[in-house]
Amino acid sequence: MSRSLTAPDSPTSVRARQRVRELFIEWALRACAFSAVAGLVLIVVFVFKEAWPILSDPEIQKEASLAGFFATPLWQPVGEVPKYGLVPLLTGTVKVVLIAMLFAVPLSVLAAVYSSEFAPPRVREVLKPAIEMLAGIPSVVMGFFALMVLASWLQSVTHSPMRLNALTAGIALGLGIIPTIFTVAEDALRAVPKSFREASLGLGASAWQTAWHVSLPAASAGVGAGVLLGLGRAVGETMIVLMASGNAAITSADPFDSVRTLSASIAAELAEVVVGSAHYSTLFFLGALLFTVTFLINVAAGAFVERLRKRLAGA
């Protein structure tokens, strides 16, 4: 043959050029993979960078500081004397997320159990597309629906003074995260080996007893992961709460009060803020906070998935 097994060939030969090209391609592909890492790192760097003055710049800290976030009970960034109290935003976020989870988790998990354990195939053929359609609804449309329809209906039922409040936003947010929780929980339930169910049924247990005592516990890691993923999405969600919560920074335990969440504050206020001001840095600080919380939730969800994988492999 005209080609040698050992490198290097003369530089002009076909094979040598090919080797150079292969090396170049490999590095280009590696750079593409690196872009994911770079993206995540850049997000952290640039969001935290713009928030950093809160912790470092004395000029900024005169107006907005970490201590100041908890010193005042009010969130009034636009006013004579700007006040950056985080407590109303934190309680607002917690309220909405709590309502969303209380609404979505039982519904999603029960529906997932129904779909994987009891539902006849024809029902599943309706349920699955419905969930997928729900998943395909953009959050701005969900917020729109909450604002236009859900709020009025809820008000007529609860006679709440405020149309747009934590309850409206919470239920709409719950609707938005149902597909996430349902899909992951259902996958986990369906992954439970048939032999478990058959063993239980063979012992004389009924279908629901099997579901409750056998399938759910076996799929618990997966269901837990789904719930965590839903939680992460709920905490970070912006458009639904922006449109349906009333955006009033009120600290209260009443679900019928309007609220203002962390995410909605960023969205509502960033447009009119002066770059580099204390308000600007504060909003980025809120963003960094959101990022950290959702990051931790996602890491926890990942750990659950790992546990699920190990358990299924070992089981």
Next chain:
Amino acid sequence: MTLDTSQPLPVHGPRPKLPDREASDVPVPPAPTRLAAREFNLYYGTHHALKSVSLGIPSGSVTAIIGPSGCGKSTLLRSFNRMNDLIPGVRLMGQMVVSGHDVYAPGTDVVELRRRVGMVFQRPNPFPKSIFENVAFGLRMLGVNSRAELSPRVEQSLRRAALWDEVRDRLDRSALQLSGGQQQRLCIARCLAVEPEIILMDEPASALDPTATVRIEELILELKGRYTIVVVTHNMQQAARISDRTAFMLQGELVEHDDTRRVFTSPREKLTEDYITGRFG
């Protein structure tokens, strides 16, 4: 770029050492060594899969590697063309010499090595392309792209693989429509198209029915001489039928390697004899 098959390759390397025997019962291998393993060791992580294997394969011959499951015969085969590189965590020591070059030496062109040392797998694995495109694939990768240049080579390869008559009028149909035995011959044709010197076959007939198996065995006998062939097989009768030399492996070690007739009639090692007579494996 043309593949020049007219020049014989320079061959280096020592002849395999022969045991001290009387001249009458030691056949001197007439051909130079095309392929040789020298003190070759391979580890999958901590598992020592190949233990100081030394083996010489004469040019133009058919060598069978036999042994029970897990003895390392496929691992050895895959070491000849560095297919074990694809497995993470593999470590090796020793030399693997192909036509005079140590193929694990740094700077070796692995791509060219794999062209010269072809491989046929246990399960036929044609590409989801037409029969023509399957055979032409290797050639296209080498830069031969025009139908005019490809057609004669594809035909020659299919003839050499004893498949031409069966597919000549449906070259553009999908290869997946062929029977298992035809697919395997197609894979052989695909391998022949890039003009290798050595063909490695990993249990080439084990996934095929008896008729197809016979065709493959006949094909191997046709191909020898022009190509150096190494066949891994768990079927001892097959090894006895088709090979000139046989190597017996056990738990990563090369127990015996000799003329096939000798191995099957009067093996030197007791282990070999036990295996051949069916005492284990």
Next chain:
Amino acid sequence: MSAVGLPALPSAAMPRGRRLDWSGAGFTLLSGLAAALIVLMVVVILGDVLLNGWATVTWEFLAGAPREGMTKGGIFPAIYGTLLLVVLMVVALVPFGVGAAVWLHLYARQDSWFTKSVRFAVHNLAGVPSIVFGLFGLGFFIQFIGREMDRAMGLDVVWGQPALMWASLTLALLNLPVVIVTTEESLRTVARDQREASLALGATRWQTVRHLLLPQALPGILTGAILAVARGAGEVAPILFTGAAYFLPFLPKAPTDQFMELGYHVFVLATQSPDVDATRPLLYGTVLVLLALTFLLNLTAILLRSRLRARLLGRG
């Protein structure tokens, strides 16, 4: 009582009729109700949009520009802006996403820390809230990259402001995980022994990718791209500060222009309309168009995906 003093076992005869398992039936009913409730809500949402919006969606609506303070006319600029946005996004996104997936599938050493960090980044990028992407777009692309470009070119403020390209790039990063994951999934459906056969023939890794793996992975790549487009068309938070505008008298022509967009339009019309009743028809019409667009895209992606799964299963 038997003579030995043991209590008598209950009768071994099968009870007549089935004993009603109240808690069991209740549980089954409850879970079925949950499923039914979800389906009902989907129907209500879609029904409401359809009923209130379909009268508005006419050809003039789709092709015309808004007039009279968004009370009449059409939303063509928003449709156009959305299309431009997602096209630019796909152009930026697909090469990187597919490249990363190819590298992970064929080139990466699965146990190296770099590979693990890539997978970690992909997993976590998917969980970042969309508003944080908006902050990133502002803080990185506009304030940093854009400003540096202006400075380097001696311009005042050309690149360092909200623009179509920055919004597209932000959305591209947001959707990077989707494309990487679906492409890798799709590459995995190509049987391993084909890859081995190709390499054993003396093909290089890239040749194997380009001539064997990518052609077969194409449906999966397309699925990922379509899912990304659906998400890109629907996400509003990332574009709030990176280029979307409510009313522009002109269509965007350069990547530095701002743009109107369907989702953003819904948001502003719903929350900041001066006359809610007057703009209602336009609002519902816009929502219907947006929903129809995302549904069509998602449906196509789902069909492609099921075709991929069938191929994987067919392989056995």
